[in-house]
Amino acid sequence: MSSDTDASLDKTVLAVSFASAVLYLFQVRSSPSYSRTLVKTSSTALLFYLSHLLGGPQFLTGALALSALGDAFLAWDGDLAFLCGLSSFLVARVLYILLFLQQQHAAGFQGLSEGGWRTAMAGGLVVLVPVMIATLMPKVGNALRVPVLVYSLTICVVDLTALTLENGRVIVGAAMFTASDSILAADKFLVPETEGYRDWMQRAVWVLYYGGQALITLGFVEPAW
Template identity: 40%
Template sequence: MTGGEISLYGALALGALYGAGFCYRGKGPAGLVVKTGSTALLALWAYLAGGPALLVAALALSSLGDLFLALEGEHWLKPGMAAFFLAHVAYVVLFWELASEERTLPVLAAQVVLVFGGAFFVRWLSPYLGVMRVPVFAYAAVILVMGAAALRLHTAYWLVTLGAVMFIASDAILSLQLFRKPADEPAGIAPSLAVWFLYFGGQALIAWGMLGAAL
């Protein structure tokens, strides 16, 4: 078994473990290691498989974001968002380089729905953001650009496009948990599972689709 295969299987095992036993519970050192390790191993797999540097960078920055968000205290939210912001910038550049030369009407329509739907969602959420208003607006802008870029990828990268959409869906659910749920109300199991598996599954599909199409 190669180092790349070990990294991939390790990432999938840790991702499943975090979803099964940690994502809906309180923060702790064990969950932090499992969560951060799952995406770090995806980055290692992409590197060992000879994936694009921007893919490796995006996954590594996402792992850093996972680390910050797994730490106790609300003051880690902004560093976590900053790490994911940079990860999305890397994805935008990568997807832009691989964009299909032809922009069809269905693709354009999907981009319009995504961007305007996302903008409406953030506008609806804005009264609940408080001091996080500007960071959330900036983050929403970059992730919507990332999604629009993914929608324009060649059909050979359809797994990447699906993964990007799953990533956006995960963040939408997470934003409701962070800003609309009462602070004294525990996170529900179903939303927590949805956030994690959409996020981790999306990242895994982006990596898998990018590496598979590049072979």
């Protein structure tokens, strides 16, 4: 009976997390509010709870907790909220790096130079990240330049370490997470506020972000179905 109860709780936590993410998708363009912040934050906070509940790696649980905190900050407007959110996600990214380093396959980073799709993705990252940084820096205010630079470089390291894993869910999840960050940066710093396609960009950011976090989580913990 206990195992049945635990399995039911696992499924409930994941279902409510997913439902919160879907609900927030319809609130992405809404004005900041406490209710909107609660919906946004609860989706990732419940992934954190799921990892804790299932005894997931400490680095994963910590990264999800910090991501939920970052979600809470980024639910509000302004440079201070953005900087606090960026800081939370930066530490979360560092924890993901440590997690992936623990789990990497025997070839490690050497495997990224042996050809195939891993080498292609790693090469793409090494080209994409400097281009993105060079494009963003002239548009970013002085106070945010160093944090954005450090965060962008950290993104690159996260994805490179993810590529050393054998876990397909985590690799895809990390790539989605990075795509989300890239679109978010373009939306905030590069695209004029009057552009109509900012609507789909902001929704894409959320879908890729939550999907990436969920895949990384389910790559390390497996709810009882």
